[in-house]
Amino acid sequence: MTVLGIESSCDETSAAVLRDGALLANIISSQFFHHAYGGIVPELASRAHVRAIVPIIREALAEAGISLREVDLVAATQGPGLIGSLLVGLNTGKAIASSLGVPFLGVHHIEAHMFSTFLSDPHPDFPFLSLVVSGGHTLLVHVRGVADYQTVGSTIDDAAGEAFDKVGKMLGFGFPGGPEIDRRAALGAANAIPFPRPLLDSGDFGFSFSGLKTSVLYYLRKHHRDALQDHSAIPDDTLNDICASFQRAVTDVLITKTLRAADALGVRDIALAGGVSANRELRARLTAAGAREGRRVFVPDAAFTTDNAAMIAKLASMRHAHGAVGSLHAPAFARVSPDMRHATA
Secondary structure, three states: OEEEEEEOOOOEEEEEEEEOOEEEEEEEEEOHHHHHHOOOOHHHHHHHHHHHHHHHHHHHHHHHOOOHHHOOEEEEEEEOOOHHHHHHHHHHHHHHHHHHOOOEEEEEHHHHHHOHHHHOOOOOOOOEEEEEEOOOOEEEEEEEEOOEEEEEEEEOOOOHHHHHHHHHHHOOOOOOOHHHHHHHHOOOOOOOOOOOOOOOOOOOOOEOOHHHHHHHHHHHHHHOHHHHOOHHHOOHHHHHHHHHHHHHHHHHHHHHHHHHHHHHHOOOEEEEEOHHHHOHHHHHHHHHHHHHOOOEEEOOOHHHOOOOHHHHHHHHHHHHHOOOOOOOOOOOOOOOOOOOOOOOO
16 A cells, blocks of 8 residues: 655645655755744745645655656554644645545544554554654653554643753753753753653642743843853853753653552553653663653654654554544644544544
8 A cells, every 4th residue: 555644734845755664755844933932923934835745745756766756655644733833744645645546534633643663664563652752742641552542641731842842942952952952961060950741640640740940040140141142151161051951851851650550550661752752861861761661662763753644644554454544524623632632534
């Protein structure tokens, strides 16, 4: 079976081709102009998707060495995400499927992230625990099988990636702030500043990162007030220590909660997914901590950490093999549904 996957949920347009489980192409076009605005501008993102979607699909097909007529299944992201962006990819996918007379599957964006580690071998065995960490979501999901999930923990306010971006903005890194914090954290002292570990001992698997973000703001106001207006006022060594201490606080919470949840559920395998899964400290520390407890930790290849159509195509092929029936009436939706229900009708 040949699957064409389309992703346009936020600020990246992507198309991928999967044939009999093998990834033949995964083309991603990122919208870098959002950096000038300090965040994603929905209307501009939608217009950029309109311009990019057809050329990106053509490029993916060309790289895969196939024609559009060879596609057996089309899949596109339904949500969650920016509605304007989602509609571009969703309607394009429906139009292609309708013209070819092949099935169309709407795919849950977060669900696809959960299966991003299945794009390469080895991958987790069912059941496993998925830690999804991105700019908009922080979730712990018990994955018992394809389309069989239970969300056991989520954030009550800012997602971890959102906290990274907001702290990065405070420190003058622009948008997104996470990659620069990650780079500088490797040069700083993680125990330099005692930032809090929110909900670390709450007794459940919930997360909260808004207070941690605010604690960085209060630290800057107390010790480097001028830096809020002039970011160059903070010495590089101090900036590195702030990044390292903040990042350590985030990863401490994520790792501790994940391992506790894995223990409570009795699962051996843990899969890390989402944009923040590219964070080097999180990948390394979670893998090492899991190994100490006899657990296998799987992290996606770097190309599959951000939003990408390969994970859309992969999950669509798995769901189709499990009997999923798509619909050209599949609607777009902006927010995540905690139980990962599909809005395919």
